[in-house]
Amino acid sequence: MSSTVIEQAVEREEPAAPQKNYLNADHTIKSWLLTGDHKRIAVLYLISVTFFFFLGGIAAAFIRAELTSPMGTLLNSETYNKMFSAHGIIMIFFFLIAAIPAVLGNFLIPLMIGARDLAFPRLNLASWYVFMLGGLLFIIALILGGVDAGWTFYTPLSSLYSQTQITLALVGLFLAGFSSIMTGVNFIATIHKMRAPGMTWFRMPLYVWSHYATSIIAILGTPVVAITLLLVALERGLRIGIFSPELGGDPVLFQHMFWFYSHPAVYIMLLPGMGVISEIMSCFSRRPVFGYKFVAFSSMAIAGLGFLVWGHHMYVSSQSVFQGIIFSLISFLVAVPSAIKVFNWSLTMWKGSVVFSTPMIYALGFLGLFTIGGLTGLYLSAIGTDIHLTGTYFIVAHFHYVMVGGTVMAFLGGLHFWWPKMFGRMYSEFWGRISAIVVFVGFNFTFFPQFILGYLGMPRRYHYYYIAPEWQVYNVLSTAGSTVLGIGFLMPVFYLLKSLKSGPIAGPNPWGATGLEWEAAASPPVTLNFDGIPKVVGPVYNYDAIEDSESFRREQMEKVTK
Amino acid sequence: MSEHEAATHGHADHGHADHGHGDHGHHVIPQAKLLQTFFILMALMIATVVAARLPYEGGIKGIPSAIAWLVLLGIAFWKAGLVVQIFMGVKYSTKLTKLYAYGGFVWVTLLGVTLFDYATRQLEPVQGWEPVAESALPR
Amino acid sequence: MAAHAHDGHLRSPDMPEVYPQFEDIDQQQETYIVGMWAFLVNEVMFFGPLFFIYGLYAWKHNAVFYVTSHHLDYKIGALNTTILLISSWMVAMAVHYHQKNQLKKVCNMLWGAAVCGTAFLAIKLIFEWAPKFDHGLFPTPGFQSRYLAYYGADTNPDVARLFFSMYFAITGLHALHVLIGVLIFVWLIRLIKKRPDVITDYVPTEMVGLYWHFVDLVWIFLFPLFYLMPK
Numbered sequence: 001m002s003s004t005v006i007e008q009a010v011e012r013e014e015p016a017a018p019q020k021n022y023l024n025a026d027h028t029i030k031s032w033l034l035t036g037d038h039k040r041i042a043v044l045y046l047i048s049v050t051f052f053f054f055l056g057g058i059a060a061a062f063i064r065a066e067l068t069s070p071m072g073t074l075l076n077s078e079t080y081n082k083m084f085s086a087h088g089i090i091m092i093f094f095f096l097i098a099a100i101p102a103v104l105g106n107f108l109i110p111l112m113i114g115a116r117d118l119a120f121p122r123l124n125l126a127s128w129y130v131f132m133l134g135g136l137l138f139i140i141a142l143i144l145g146g147v148d149a150g151w152t153f154y155t156p157l158s159s160l161y162s163q164t165q166i167t168l169a170l171v172g173l174f175l176a177g178f179s180s181i182m183t184g185v186n187f188i189a190t191i192h193k194m195r196a197p198g199m200t201w202f203r204m205p206l207y208v209w210s211h212y213a214t215s216i217i218a219i220l221g222t223p224v225v226a227i228t229l230l231l232v233a234l235e236r237g238l239r240i241g242i243f244s245p246e247l248g249g250d251p252v253l254f255q256h257m258f259w260f261y262s263h264p265a266v267y268i269m270l271l272p273g274m275g276v277i278s279e280i281m282s283c284f285s286r287r288p289v290f291g292y293k294f295v296a297f298s299s300m301a302i303a304g305l306g307f308l309v310w311g312h313h314m315y316v317s318s319q320s321v322f323q324g325i326i327f328s329l330i331s332f333l334v335a336v337p338s339a340i341k342v343f344n345w346s347l348t349m350w351k352g353s354v355v356f357s358t359p360m361i362y363a364l365g366f367l368g369l370f371t372i373g374g375l376t377g378l379y380l381s382a383i384g385t386d387i388h389l390t391g392t393y394f395i396v397a398h399f400h401y402v403m404v405g406g407t408v409m410a411f412l413g414g415l416h417f418w419w420p421k422m423f424g425r426m427y428s429e430f431w432g433r434i435s436a437i438v439v440f441v442g443f444n445f446t447f448f449p450q451f452i453l454g455y456l457g458m459p460r461r462y463h464y465y466y467i468a469p470e471w472q473v474y475n476v477l478s479t480a481g482s483t484v485l486g487i488g489f490l491m492p493v494f495y496l497l498k499s500l501k502s503g504p505i506a507g508p509n510p511w512g513a514t515g516l517e518w519e520a521a522a523s524p525p526v527t528l529n530f531d532g533i534p535k536v537v538g539p540v541y542n543y544d545a546i547e548d549s550e551s552f553r554r555e556q557m558e559k560v561t562k
Numbered sequence: 563m564s565e566h567e568a569a570t571h572g573h574a575d576h577g578h579a580d581h582g583h584g585d586h587g588h589h590v591i592p593q594a595k596l597l598q599t600f601f602i603l604m605a606l607m608i609a610t611v612v613a614a615r616l617p618y619e620g621g622i623k624g625i626p627s628a629i630a631w632l633v634l635l636g637i638a639f640w641k642a643g644l645v646v647q648i649f650m651g652v653k654y655s656t657k658l659t660k661l662y663a664y665g666g667f668v669w670v671t672l673l674g675v676t677l678f679d680y681a682t683r684q685l686e687p688v689q690g691w692e693p694v695a696e697s698a699l700p701r
Numbered sequence: 702m703a704a705h706a707h708d709g710h711l712r713s714p715d716m717p718e719v720y721p722q723f724e725d726i727d728q729q730q731e732t733y734i735v736g737m738w739a740f741l742v743n744e745v746m747f748f749g750p751l752f753f754i755y756g757l758y759a760w761k762h763n764a765v766f767y768v769t770s771h772h773l774d775y776k777i778g779a780l781n782t783t784i785l786l787i788s789s790w791m792v793a794m795a796v797h798y799h800q801k802n803q804l805k806k807v808c809n810m811l812w813g814a815a816v817c818g819t820a821f822l823a824i825k826l827i828f829e830w831a832p833k834f835d836h837g838l839f840p841t842p843g844f845q846s847r848y849l850a851y852y853g854a855d856t857n858p859d860v861a862r863l864f865f866s867m868y869f870a871i872t873g874l875h876a877l878h879v880l881i882g883v884l885i886f887v888w889l890i891r892l893i894k895k896r897p898d899v900i901t902d903y904v905p906t907e908m909v910g911l912y913w914h915f916v917d918l919v920w921i922f923l924f925p926l927f928y929l930m931p932k
């Protein structure tokens with residue numbers, strides 16, 4: 001049905017046996033731990049980030065449990081500090097930054113651009129080991145007593161006063177950063193040099209564009225935070241003074257260096273998710289993404305502008321007010337490319353034949369939640385409102401709407417979308433939809449009350465609020481919602497694992513989607529991805545050319561109503 | 563990433579088109595050129611040591627060391643340019659390599675936005691952005 | 702190809718090896734160079750903040766930094782600059798010879814560069830760091846009083862401490878890069894001699910060369926900023 005788009009080129013190597021694929025090519029543990037195959041490394045990453053996600057989730061559960069009471073009875077202050085620090089650090093550095101690029105990006109980029117593997121397979125494997133080593137060091141730091149300086153490690157608390165395992169944690173984060181740099185270098189070289197014949201820049205799926213932008217941020221931003229955290233570690237270890245006023249340094253300088261990376265890092269987490277949404281929206285609306293070039297360039301614009309707004313985290317840090325105003329203006333500008341994406345996705349659905357499959361429900365959830373997250377960001381980029389809202393639960397709600405409502409929804413949507421490609425089996429569509437809806441509902445119950453709490457003035461990082469017991473109702477609501485959210489996150493573990501054993505065989509293209517990974521590769525793909533390198537002769541998202549898109553839609557609707 | 567760049571560097575048509583030297587499509591930099599570059603670098607090194615010890619009169623806009631700084635950094639950038647262009651071969655490389663080679667050095671200057679903070683911290687948000695008196699709030 | 706490993710003298714296989722993920726040797730070589738440059742961009746952003754922080758403090762505390770920086774010996778700095786420039790030239794020559802497939806000369810040049818790198822580290826350690834450690838000028842607690850004891854009250858010791866913090870941070874990190882470079886040289890020479898099945902073209906040498914030139918670049922800026930600071 002798709003021969004108009006792709007022609008198989010002359011085969012270069014002898015074809016693999018038909019039922020062989022990357023999963024069953026070799027069964028030994030060694031073949032997994034020493035693999036150079038990007039698909040296997042993606043699976044290794046998937047297992048790792050899932051572990052870290054639930055580890056961070058446990059810390060979150062303690063936080064929510066503690067906040068049901070205004071008196072803070074469950075944990076003492078120190079333990080509470082360590083809990084939210086562990087939650088933040090694990091979720092950001094060991095889940096969000098790695099989740100979509102290292103799992104889905106690793107798996108899909110070579111498949112999408114028609115390459116046999118990433119440019120540097122051994123570097124790819126090394127990145128996983130470095131990531132795991134960093135994670136291991138951080139877990140050791142947790143076991144030895146944890147870290148209490150929050151995920152931002154502000155000096156001089158982190159450099160002089162904190163008595164916890166900060167040095168070890170910093171080394172762990174340094175390694176995790178290194179892993180993300182390695183992945184970024186690999187993606188950049190791959191996307192520039194490994195595209196199949198005919199795969200021009202504007203025939204690439206938008207997913208690949210968003211990963212290109214992400215990789216650029218990773219190599220330009222991550223080293224800055226790496227060196228900054230290294231200096232903090234040196235300051236702790238040797239008491240050389242660079243960021244601590246007692247030692248002659250300037251703590252605000254730390255914040256500048258930290259946010260120079262950590263604001264763009266938001267886009268390291270978010271841009272890949274946006275790429276996932278483009279793919280899902282287009283597939284389940286049966287239409288090409290509206291305004292392809294606008295979406296592609298908005299990724300690059302976000303990557304560029306993202307580097308010029310870091311000061312909006314520092315309005316109350318004694319940063320120059322004059323500079324604050326400039327940062328505020330540029331922060332507003334970032335809303336433009338983000339809005340372009342949201343409008344273009346909405347227009348993609350317009351007059352499309354929308355199929356409410358599991359990935360699509362996640363994607364629609366993303367659209368709503370990311371919009372709320374993005375728009376509340378404008379409250380925070382305006383200096384006047386930020387002074388009221390900074391350091392409150394409004395911020396917490398805002399970035400959870402962006403990070404969880406954006407990245408995690410996109411990750412789950414993408415995982416459900418490409419699961420049949422990764423493992424060749426379909427999961428239970430019924431349970432998939434239930435979980436997507438449970439996550440959406442639970443998420444809003446958890447985090448919407450926090451907007452109100454923040455507006456009322458509840459500060460983040462405090463574990464009691466007996467001064468204002470009237471906040472309890474919102475906190476209890478939030479905790480109840482987080483329970484639902486947790487159940488929603490657990491459900492996929494069960495039905496996805498079950499599908500590996502007993503799910504129906506997916507076939508190469510169960511969704512009737514476009515793109516080399518669906519049209520030219522088997523499910524699961526063979527070790528070298530394609531039987532010969534495919535040749536691309538038409539644009540991506542050629543859904544208009546798929547004649548049976550109408551019958552596909554009817555088929556899907558039947559499945560729903562059954 | 564411009565469209566033009568995209569057109570020249572896909573793997574459909576990579577390689578020989580932009581630089582046709584040698585069998586493998588790479589440029590061999592002649593020994594004489596490398597040696598010449600080395601001697602220029604040495605001369606610049608000596609020049610920078612001498613320049614740092616010259617007496618500079620005046621300065622620019624009240625900064626007495628401004629001229630000296632300009633001279634020293636100018637020489638440093640000159641040396642860096644020679645190393646990047648000749649020793650690292652960027653002069654003879656593809657547009658893509660040039661983009662990455664220079665892109666990093668351009669991007670790192672963004673850190674300089676921070677200087678703006680330190681330069682304007684003493685300005686108060688009042689009409690005309692007057693600097694506050696020395697005795698005002700600690701900065 | 703492994704047959705070449707034991708035939709005594711250095712030669713590379715007739716055809717460079719193309720890894721399975723690539724279509725041909727041109728694509729492979731270009732991909733490696735692009736990847737290396739992407740890595741170097743990351744290195745630039747790694748050293749960038751250090752230079753930036755140094756520049757910021759040097760601007761804020763100009764007078765003190767001037768006095769303190771003159772406790773460094775610019776002659777040693779110039780000597781080390783010379784050594785690094787020589788090594789950089791040798792590495793460029795190594796790439797030149799490798800492109801012409803003269804492996805014996807490649808190894809000689811790489812050995813020369815490794816010796817230069819080691820000499821750089823030795824000079825740094827023996828003539829710069831060791832005396833400063835002896836005089837207690839490493840910025841650990843109590844630095845201020847040790848500074849006053851050694852140099853007298855020629856400037857504000859609190860800020861002098863900041864200068865030495867930056868000095869040790871940047872030169873230390875640079876020296877770490879030099880050390881890594883020397884180890885890579887030795888490793889590369891071994892590979893060229895023993896494993897012609899691994900090193901089948903000039904690209905590994907070129908990549909090591911790019912790394913080494915970058916180390917040289919850092920020093921090119923470090924030298925005037927620390928040793929030749931004008932008033």
Ligand SMILES: [Cu+2]
Pocket residue numbers: 262263266309310312313
């Ligand atoms: Cu931000």
